Amino acid sequence: MASSVRLIGFGVGVAMLMTAAAAHAATQKSVVPPGAVPVPPRELKQIYDNKTWQWQVGGGRFSEANRSFVAWSSTDGVDTYGTGHWELTNSGKLCMVATWKTKETSGKNRTCFRHLKVGDTIYQKREPKGKWYVFKSGNPWSKDEYSKLIDEDTVSVQALRIQTRIAAK
Template sequence: MALVAMGMGFAMQGAAAVPGKDSVAAQSAAPLSTQEVYRLYANRSWIWKDGSGYFPAKERRFVASTGAGSKGSYAVGRWFIIDPGKLCFDAKWYAKGGASSALTCFSHREKDGVVFQKREPDGDWYVFKHARAKAGDEYRKLRPGNYVEAHFKRIEARLSGSK
């Protein structure tokens, strides 16, 4: 369904997957602990090319919004951590064409201070955060606070007004 693709395509934007050396390095890396994954995401927004997702610690609620105008969508659900090193969010995505549920998960591993990430189940490992974070690291797109709310409310209002 196009809605699911729209809702799930967001998180990998900007993450340049390089299958070769990153995949090899990640295979010998150790999965992050539950606490390490929690510290990466709790009370932070993951900023995407056309939206963001917010991971508040309270009740582990997950909210997100992407796109604009008639192509806007928003999500409401929960985020959770599965050992070893896996972050998941299970959300219902709402768009002009209807609603659809999606479960999205990312695995995390670390070696020598470098954190690798891959989208499950079929993504390629890539460097999520270098030992000394670099400007292009996906990790830099995780920012403290809620960057979702205003955009989320605009899209939610627009979609409920179109029914």
């Protein structure tokens, strides 16, 4: 039970890492203008397919094949990796469903981000209680969270290293 609680807390910590850069944007009090519509699944697929989302410590890889998802992170010296899949909805949600493992425990976690669009600007928030921020500006710039999505897979090798280390203990 205690390890399940730690893992849930850890999953929340990983989700917080994913939005750390968004915290700066949130302090700018970005609000979604009237007329915003959900980003269609095909557009979200173009944004995330075969991309790595770089986090403050770690990242997540969205593979096109079977929409598989692999990620790693480290918090307070505790390494973790997650494997699973990603989903898109008609309401503009991207959800990462993964089993996260540390050397002591494992458990499932589902983290979703909602995307709304006005013109060429995409807004994002973590569901259910996150704050809206500009994810991708009409003229993207380096402070957009979107700029942390890169083509290179910087995640899979490190996730495998962590998995191997955990399995050896």
